[in-house]
Amino acid sequence: QVQLVESGGGVVQAGGSLGLSCAASGRTLYRYVMGWFRQAPGKQREFVASISWSGDSTSYVDSVKGRFTISRDNAKNMVYLQMNSLKPEDTAVYSCAAALSSRRLSTERLCDYCGQGTQVTVSS
Numbered sequence: 001q002v003q004l005v006e007s008g009g010g011v012v013q014a015g016g017s018l019g020l021s022c023a024a025s026g027r028t029l030y031r032y033v034m035g036w037f038r039q040a041p042g043k044q045r046e047f048v049a050s051i052s053w054s055g056d057s058t059s060y061v062d063s064v065k066g067r068f069t070i071s072r073d074n075a076k077n078m079v080y081l082q083m084n085s086l087k088p089e090d091t092a093v094y095s096c097a098a099a100l101s102s103r104r105l106s107t108e109r110l111c112d113y114c115g116q117g118t119q120v121t122v123s124s
Helices: 100-107
Strands: 005-009 010-013 018-026 033-039 046-051 058-059 068-073 076-085 092-099 118-123
Touching: 018 033, 018 092, 018 118, 033 068, 033 076, 033 100, 046 068, 046 076, 046 100, 058 068, 068 100, 092 100
Parallel strands: 010 118
Antiparallel strands: 005 018, 018 076, 033 046, 033 092, 046 058, 068 076, 092 118
């Protein structure tokens, strides 16, 4: 069993930055695509970003392209999401996710392993 634990959420003003971290434990996530979802109150879960096992392939939802950067450190079993130029509409609970395909994350919005999430609030 894999556990994913997020950290780094908080309150930031519009235009500011936050960095989220996700620590994986329990077993190796070899070959797993890692990603981030977010869910705002009253809205469906939204795919934010994903990164391949090797790190050479990333994908982002259009609304965060150029502002968010996903990265991973396989030696440390960590995944990161650097968020810059934050907007009030980025306010949501951000959760870490792992799946064996990027399609499962980005299109199906499902995860084989899912974190509980961390709150990000962007004030205007």
